[in-house]
Amino acid sequence: MWSDPVLIVGAVACIAGVVAALYAYLPYRANTRAASQRQFVNERRYLGENRSMLTAMALSAKNSLVLTGLPGMLSQEEWISSDLIPIGQISVDLNWEEPPDFDTHLRRSASKMLPRAEPSGRFPNYSAALGELARPSLFQDLPCYRLLSARLNQNGGAHIRVGMTSFFRGIDESEAVAHEFARASKARRGFARNKSLPSKLPIRTAVGNPFSSYERNMIFSISALTLRVDGATAKFFLHSRDSKAVAIAGNLLHLAPSGVFQPTSDDRQIARRDCSPWLTLCREYAEEFLGVEEAQGAAGVALSYTHDQPYAAINNAYEDGSFRVLVCGIGLDPLTLCPELVAISCIDASVFDSLFHDLVVRNSEGFIRGKEMRAGRVVGYDFSSQTVSDLLASKRLSPAAYAALSRAWKLRPTFM
Numbered sequence: 001m002w003s004d005p006v007l008i009v010g011a012v013a014c015i016a017g018v019v020a021a022l023y024a025y026l027p028y029r030a031n032t033r034a035a036s037q038r039q040f041v042n043e044r045r046y047l048g049e050n051r052s053m054l055t056a057m058a059l060s061a062k063n064s065l066v067l068t069g070l071p072g073m074l075s076q077e078e079w080i081s082s083d084l085i086p087i088g089q090i091s092v093d094l095n096w097e098e099p100p101d102f103d104t105h106l107r108r109s110a111s112k113m114l115p116r117a118e119p120s121g122r123f124p125n126y127s128a129a130l131g132e133l134a135r136p137s138l139f140q141d142l143p144c145y146r147l148l149s150a151r152l153n154q155n156g157g158a159h160i161r162v163g164m165t166s167f168f169r170g171i172d173e174s175e176a177v178a179h180e181f182a183r184a185s186k187a188r189r190g191f192a193r194n195k196s197l198p199s200k201l202p203i204r205t206a207v208g209n210p211f212s213s214y215e216r217n218m219i220f221s222i223s224a225l226t227l228r229v230d231g232a233t234a235k236f237f238l239h240s241r242d243s244k245a246v247a248i249a250g251n252l253l254h255l256a257p258s259g260v261f262q263p264t265s266d267d268r269q270i271a272r273r274d275c276s277p278w279l280t281l282c283r284e285y286a287e288e289f290l291g292v293e294e295a296q297g298a299a300g301v302a303l304s305y306t307h308d309q310p311y312a313a314i315n316n317a318y319e320d321g322s323f324r325v326l327v328c329g330i331g332l333d334p335l336t337l338c339p340e341l342v343a344i345s346c347i348d349a350s351v352f353d354s355l356f357h358d359l360v361v362r363n364s365e366g367f368i369r370g371k372e373m374r375a376g377r378v379v380g381y382d383f384s385s386q387t388v389s390d391l392l393a394s395k396r397l398s399p400a401a402y403a404a405l406s407r408a409w410k411l412r413p414t415f416m
Helices: 005-049 051-061 105-111 126-133 167-186 202-207 268-273 277-290 311-319 349-355 385-393 399-414
Strands: 080-086 090-094 143-151 158-166 221-230 233-236 238-241 253-255 258-260 323-332 339-348 366-369 372-374 377-379
Touching (some): 051 167, 105 167, 143 167, 158 167, 221 253, 221 349, 253 399, 258 277, 277 311, 277 323, 311 323, 311 349, 323 399, 339 349, 385 399
Parallel strands (some): 090 158, 221 339
Antiparallel strands (some): 080 323, 221 258, 238 366
């Protein structure tokens, strides 16, 4: 049969056609992959540069979920107490039985917007795409506590229940939700005032009830408005977060300090000990105010809050009452739908000056901001009606900073 010249010519032509099609397809696939990756990077840049505007748009779309106790954030009654709660009075229960690694409807929805990857298909998750295409300088997958439930408004005490997850699994969901919002905004769809918003944003729709922890890796942050209290007056500090350094809340004026609620190790004993909002804040004060490298120990090597400095000095001031931390409540960032415990730290002026004599101007996540620089040192903003009003109107504050400043000014007679 193969001796027939016609058949031979036909077979050769067929093979040549297949090879030609393959050579045409491979560049097309490479160009498609490159285009999708460029789109992701451009949208991520847009998200970083416009996070304040996008947050305001997301807040407007969900304004029915904004409560007076935490203006600027989404919240629910059981997450807010009418009175400020000393942070030490909040009990936290760590449930190891909650799965730290599970597939979710939200993650599956988010996977559909990910860029193309080598050799084919898409990146497996948002953190993988971010790490390869637009990696922040601080980007490490560490164990985190996952919010399961919270009730801060009951007479029987304030309680938070958490499980375990990881930082990357958290941003696989929260930053994907924000990225989708940025993509829609960048496309100028004018959706922000459209009441049918959820139907146009499938990832955000997949969240469902934003307060439900069911099938969500709800990593959350502990953030405090820091007041240096001197008699009847006070000064405070904010944090200008570098969007090139951090994966969360970049390019905003945020509370100082603020950090993801996480242990210093994945060792179970250490994770149980560190399951305290105060201990997270203690470490964050060392990192953000003093520039200390983030404390992360290998399993079995525990940081000591009673012997290791500067943690011990900060913790001692907290225990003797000259460093008070009062909790306003828990709210969701409207853009990422990540929860954040918002607090107010009141530190006696002499104690503040002793603990933070070497207050840094720049840390690994951005810059400490205040009223002015004097002799190379940051002088805090005046805690005054004019300063608070100006900052609230600036449209530069993170949701948590807006909520904390509003609540602190309203309730100042109760703690000053």
